[in-house]
Amino acid sequence: MDNNIAIYELEDCPHCRGVGQLLHEGGWNCYVECLDCGAQTTFVDYDDAGSKEEAERAVVRLWNMGKVIRIERGE
Ligand SMILES: [Zn+2]
DSSP states (O other): OOOSSOOOOOOOOTTTOOOEEEEEETTTEEEEEETTTOOBOOOEEOSSHHHHHHHHHHHHHHHHTTOOBOOOOOO
């Protein structure tokens, strides 16, 4: 494992096989969201660089396990 560079392997979206992207919000939490259908993992909070990477790994793991929330858009 290379711990120096935070590059994560993101699987395809569990719902639509779209592209997932690791996103940060407000500088204190992160999540993975599908660029195509908007499915996303839960938010994981962090408060410093160390726990930031931990949080990133956690959401990537959730995403890769298919633990995502699909927010239904109006149809
Ligand atoms: Zn998707």
